Structure formats: structure tokens, C-alpha cells
Amino acid sequence: MTNAEIAAAFEQVADLLEFQGSNPFRVRAYRNAARTIEDLPEPVAKIVADPQRSLTDFEGIGKDLAEKVTTLVGTGSLPMLQELLAEIPESVLAILRVPGLGPKRAAVLYRELGIASLDELREACQSEKVRALKGFGAKTEAAILQGLDIASEAQRRILWAQADEQVQAILDHLRPCPAIEQLQPAGSYRRGKDTVGDLDLLAVAKDAKRAMDHFAAYPGVADVLLRGETKMSIRLGTGLQVDLRVVPAESFGAALQYFTGSQAHNIVLRSLAKSRGLKVNEYGVFRGTKAIAGRTEEDVYGALDLPCFPPELREARREFDWAQAGALPRLVELGDIRGDLHAHSTWTDGVATIEEMAAAAKQRGLKYLAITDHSKRVAMVNGLDAKRVRRQWAEIDKLNARLKGITVLKGIEVDILEQGGLDLDDDVLAEADWVVASVHYGQNQPREQITRRVVEALQNPHVSAIAHPTGRMLRQRRPYEIDLEAVFKTARDYGKLLELNAHPVRLDLDDVACAAAKNHGVLVVISTDSHRVDGLGAMRFGIQQARRGGLTKEDVANTRTWTQLKKIVGKR
DNA sequence: GCCGTTTTCGGCCCGACTGTTTTCAGTCG
Numbered sequence: 001m002t003n004a005e006i007a008a009a010f011e012q013v014a015d016l017l018e019f020q021g022s023n024p025f026r027v028r029a030y031r032n033a034a035r036t037i038e039d040l041p042e043p044v045a046k047i048v049a050d051p052q053r054s055l056t057d058f059e060g061i062g063k064d065l066a067e068k069v070t071t072l073v074g075t076g077s078l079p080m081l082q083e084l085l086a087e088i089p090e091s092v093l094a095i096l097r098v099p100g101l102g103p104k105r106a107a108v109l110y111r112e113l114g115i116a117s118l119d120e121l122r123e124a125c126q127s128e129k130v131r132a133l134k135g136f137g138a139k140t141e142a143a144i145l146q147g148l149d150i151a152s153e154a155q156r157r158i159l160w161a162q163a164d165e166q167v168q169a170i171l172d173h174l175r176p177c178p179a180i181e182q183l184q185p186a187g188s189y190r191r192g193k194d195t196v197g198d199l200d201l202l203a204v205a206k207d208a209k210r211a212m213d214h215f216a217a218y219p220g221v222a223d224v225l226l227r228g229e230t231k232m233s234i235r236l237g238t239g240l241q242v243d244l245r246v247v248p249a250e251s252f253g254a255a256l257q258y259f260t261g262s263q264a265h266n267i268v269l270r271s272l273a274k275s276r277g278l279k280v281n282e283y284g285v286f287r288g289t290k291a292i293a294g295r296t297e298e299d300v301y302g303a304l305d306l307p308c309f310p311p312e313l314r315e316a317r318r319e320f321d322w323a324q325a326g327a328l329p330r331l332v333e334l335g336d337i338r339g340d341l342h343a344h345s346t347w348t349d350g351v352a353t354i355e356e357m358a359a360a361a362k363q364r365g366l367k368y369l370a371i372t373d374h375s376k377r378v379a380m381v382n383g384l385d386a387k388r389v390r391r392q393w394a395e396i397d398k399l400n401a402r403l404k405g406i407t408v409l410k411g412i413e414v415d416i417l418e419q420g421g422l423d424l425d426d427d428v429l430a431e432a433d434w435v436v437a438s439v440h441y442g443q444n445q446p447r448e449q450i451t452r453r454v455v456e457a458l459q460n461p462h463v464s465a466i467a468h469p470t471g472r473m474l475r476q477r478r479p480y481e482i483d484l485e486a487v488f489k490t491a492r493d494y495g496k497l498l499e500l501n502a503h504p505v506r507l508d509l510d511d512v513a514c515a516a517a518k519n520h521g522v523l524v525v526i527s528t529d530s531h532r533v534d535g536l537g538a539m540r541f542g543i544q545q546a547r548r549g550g551l552t553k554e555d556v557a558n559t560r561t562w563t564q565l566k567k568i569v570g571k572r
Numbered sequence: 573g574c575c576g577t578t579t580t581c582g583g584c585c586c587g588a589c590t591g592t593t594t595t596c597a598g599t600c601g
Contacts, residue, residue, distance in 0.1 A: 024584090025573070025574080025583090025584050026573050026574090027573090028573085029573035029574055030573075032573090032574080033573085033574090059574095060573090060574065060575095061574085062574050062575080063574095064573060064574090065573070065574085099599090100598095100599070101599085102598060102600085104598060104599085105598070105599085135591090135592070135593090135597075135598080136591090136592085137591065137592060139590085139591060140591065140592085143590090143591090198601090226588095226589060226590075227589090228588065228590090229588085230588075231589070233589095243601085258586090258587095259601085263585090263601065266601095267584090267586095268585095269585085270585040270586070271585070275577090275578095279585090279586085280585080280586085281585085281586055281587065282586080282587070282588095
């Protein structure tokens with residue numbers, strides 16, 4: 001069983017227990033354990049199999065949950081979960097996803113009216129049976145019906161890049177408002193999560209009412225969900241929910257800290273404060289009733305003797321341990337990047353010439369750019385055979401002779417063939433500065449076969465890196481199945497790199513995988529896989545993920561000069 | 573169910589908003 005599957009089982013247990021009205025802290029214990037396991041940089045099965053190690057060493061996993069994990073790994077199922085499912089139909093869990101309905105009310109609906117599915121819920125609301133229940137009323141009934149519509153509207157998380165567009169548009173709308181003095185987006189958007197569920201905006205305003213009126217007048221607003229003194233929620237026509245909070249200037253830092261989250265990070269922070277006789281809320285840090293911090297985030301963390309964590313690290317993973325040890329990693333930054341090592345040109349499916357790409361890279365301050373067009377197997381895009389790639393490289397040599405301030409590397413994105421092996425002969429690859437290998441075909445093969453192909457490619461002396469190693473290549477396609485553990489191990493043993501493809505919809509090496517690579521001592525290379533000049537701008541998406549994975553400048557290969565880098569990958 | 577510079581019991585983050593209440597429970601983040 002994979003970590004994700006084990007985590008999902010625990011999440012389901014938590015949902016069911018919550019529905020049953022169990023001790024909320026017990027529910028939280030299951031959710032915490034699910035998170036811990038999901039974030040683990042190695043397969044939990046490996047830890048279980050190792051007699052030297054114990055699952056209870058991990059945060060939030062005690063004796064009981066360690067046993068349950070062992071059961072799940074060994075048998076693939078969990079008796080406790082089966083028992084819960086025998087008592088409660090799985091379909092009721094969908095009801096918990098309806099906005100405004102939590103475990104308490106869902107349980108009343110199930111107990112009093114036998115409602116066990118979304119369809120039954122809609123039916124009961126429409127026939128006005130729900131309003132008769134104690135604690136419910138006509139307004140609640142209407143709210144549930146509206147919530148049902150939202151739930152069925154595939155209300156899923158959107159990609160960070162899509163959220164970014166909407167954030168910028170809203171900020172542009174809000175900034176001219178004279179009542180607003182400070183404005184800052186928070187939430188998972190600020191933490192740079194690969195996907196965003198809703199947006200949180202934070203403002204300091206002379207006049208909260210005017211600020212909210214201005215917010216409500218944003219042309220993209222479809223619906224005002226709620227509006228109070230300090231908080232207002234709207235839903236955009238795009239389906240995205242946006243919350244605006246108005247806070248006093250002396251609380252701005254505390255509010256920014258609080259609304260940036262994550263929730264798990266805040267829980268740890270507040271517990272820590274409590275153990276020191278302090279209280280943290282969105283208005284500040286308090287000793288008794290006296291505020292001792294709140295204006296800036298630095299003050300808030302500082303009052304607790306903590307460094308101001310970069311938002312990307314605030315996930316209650318390891319940041320508090322790092323801070324305690326005084327060893328918070330200095331995360332990689334966009335400015336550290338010296339070169340881009342995956343780009344296409346008009347020779348295959350790119351839309352810009354090599355020279356145009358090089359000029360754009362130089363303009364972005366890069367010192368080198370590898371042109372890695374496809375090899376011949378990708379016939380659809382006129383992939384390069386030995387003859388054409390050599391012609392391209394001769395042209396790059398000529399180009400380099402007249403370019404100043406940037407070096408174009410002679411690269412290739414060589415296909416890892418279905419039956420194994422690479423799409424170009426070793427004598428050709430040997431002439432390249434930079435070789436990325438990737439799986440484009442045979443993605444439905446069994447896990448062992450794909451793993452073998454990639455591992456074999458990593459063992460080829462001419463290969464520099466594997467592109468999209470987790471197989472998350474296209475948004476709409478399911479990633480291929482691969483034994484990442486084996487890939488990390490081989491990459492480490494052979495001194496090869498794994499590529500974090502920074503395309504906004506192709507986040508192939510996510511934050512957890514980045515952390516795992518680091519854990520295995522494997523360097524990551526962040527590349528944009530650009531097919532056009534503005535594609536080079538996607539580097540920032542990759543940086544975000546790498547930062548979330550705790551990667552420093554040293555963990556990312558393309559922060560090196562090309563001279564340093566080619567020693568790492570053993571090129572001439 | 574986890575956890576321990578108040579350690580094996582008794583805690584577990586904290587506040588805003590809403591609707592149905594007549595002082596508060598439920599939900600959300």
C-alpha cells in the first residue's frame with residue numbers, strides 16, 4: 001500500500017468517526033497521522049519492514065496508529081474501517097462535503113430522516129422536511145440547497161497559476177480604493193501550494209464598510225456568501241471563493257500570520273505560545289490582556305523566539321524542529337538560478353528559434369540555456385534523428401560564437417523507448433552537453449516495467465537528468481506508475497539529477513517529492529520545458545515547489561555555473 | 573488517539589459569522 005492510500009484510509013476513518021460524533025481530538029489524531037504519512041519522504045512499508053525503526057518515532061503516530069499502519073501495509077485493509085463502513089453507508093460522507101453541513105447536522109439528517117446521499121438530501125430539502133428538524137430552519141434548508149449546487153459544480157482546487165491570475169485582477173481592483181491602506185493575499189496562495197482552494201485577502205482600512213463595498217463591486221463577483229463587521233466572503237463567477245478580512249494596522253502582522261496558515265502550522269504555534277503562558281490569535285500575541293506583538297509577522301514569531309518562517313514552509317512538517325535546532329534552511333530563490341536546462345525550439349515543437357530563446361533567457365539574467373528538442377521517436381513533432389541533431393548542434397556552435405553573456409548548451413530530450421533503451425545511440429549522446437531522458441510512450445505499462453526503463457536510462461553514462469520523473473506530464477492524463485524509491489536510489493548511485501518541470505500545469509515533482517529527493521541526496525534541476533520565450537517565466541512555479549520541499553540553493557543543480565554543473569554530470 | 577521543562581492523566585488553537593436561539597451550537601478556516 002502506498003503512503004497516499006494509507007493516508008486516505010485514515011482520512012476516511014476520521015470522517016466516519018466525526019460523523020459518529022466521536023471525540024474531536026481522536027478525529028484529529030487520525031487526520032494528523034494521515035498528513036504525517038502523506039508527507040513522509042519514503043514508503044511507509046519500508047519503515048514497517050525495517051526492524052531497526054519504529055513508526056512511533058514520527059509525529060502524531062503512537063502505538064495504536066502504528067499498529068493500524070502495520071495492518072494496512074500487511075493486509076491492505078483495516079478491520080476498524082470495515083466495521084465503521086458496516087455501520088454507516090459510505091455515501092453519507094459526501095454530505096459532509098456540502099458547505100455549511102458538518103458532522104453534527106449530517107448525523108441529525110441521517111438519524112431523523114434517513115438521509116444517506118446527496119440526492120436524498122436534495123429531495124428532503126425540496127419537500128421542506130429539513131426545516132422541521134430541531135436546530136434547522138427555512139434559511140438553513142435554502143442554504144443546504146445552494147450548497148448542494150456548489151458541491152455538484154465540481155468545486156475542486158485550482159492550479160496556483162490560475163489562482164494567481166484571479167488574485168492579480170482582484171488586487172488591481174482593490175488597490176485604488178482610498179479606504180484601503182494595506183493589502184496582502186494570504187492562505188495557501190501565499191504559501192505557494194501547487195493548488196489553491198480559495199483565496200484569503202487581508203486589508204487594513206480606514207473604513208471597513210467602504211472597503212467591503214468596493215470589494216462587493218468587483219465585476220467578477222457572482223454571489224456574496226456572508227458579510228460581517230470584519231469578514232466578507234464572495235464567490236466569483238469562476239467558482240472561486242474569496243474572503244476579505246479587514247483588520248487594524250496594529251494587528252496586520254498577526255492577521256497575516258494567522259490567515260496564511262496552514263491550519264496545522266497555526267495549531268502548533270498556538271500550542272507553543274500557550275505552553276509559555278502566551279496567547280496567539282489573529283490580533284496579536286498576548287500576555288494576559290497585554291498585546292506584546294502584532295504589527296508585523298516578524299514581531300509575532302519573534303515574540304515566541306521563532307524565526308519568521310517563509311510561507312512555503314508553514315505546513316507543520318519540520319519547520320519547528322528546524323527552528324528549534326537553529327537550522328532553518330535558507331530556501332532556494334529565483335535569483336539563485338543560473339540556467340534553464342530544458343527548452344524547445346522550432347526544430348521540433350517549440351514556436352521560437354534557438355536564438356530567440358537564448359535572447360529571452362539572457363534577458364531573464366540566465367547564463368546558460370540548454371536546447372533540448374525531442375528525439376525522433378516523437379515523430380508527431382518532427383523529433384530529431386542523429387543527423388538533424390548534429391546539424392542543430394553545429395548551428396548552436398556557430399550561434400555561441402557570436403552570442404555574448406549567455407551560453408546555449410547542445411542538449412536533447414531523448415525518449416526512453418517502450419521496450420527500454422534510448423532513442424539515440426550513445427555515440428550521438430556523447431556529443432551532447434546535456435541530455436534529459438523522458439518517457440513519452442508506453443505510459444500504461446506495469447509499474448515494474450516503467451521503473452526498469454527509467455532506472456536503465458539513469459545508468460546510461462550520457463544521461464544527465466530524468467525529465468518529469470513522476471510521470472505527471474499533462475494535467476488531464478493520469479501519471480504513470482513508477483517506483484520512485486528505486487529512481488531516487490539509482491539517481492543517487494549514478495550521480496544523476498531529477499528534473500522538476502516548472503510548467504504551470506505540469507507540476508511533476510511536487511513539494512513532497514522534492515523533500516524525498518533531498519532526503520535521498522539527489523540533486524534537483526528546475527527547468528521550464530519552455531516551448532516559447534515567455535515559457536521561461538514559469539521558473540518561479542518550480543522555485544515555489546522546491547521551497548515548499550525545503551530545498552536550498554545547494555540542493556538545486558542549476559544554481560551552479562555551467563562549469564560546476566558539467567563536472568557533476570560528468571560532461572566534458 | 574497523542575503527548576509530556578507542570579510527563580502516564582488531562583489536556584488538546586482560537587475567533588467570526590450564521591441561524592435559531594432567548595444565551596448558544598454548529599461550521600468554517
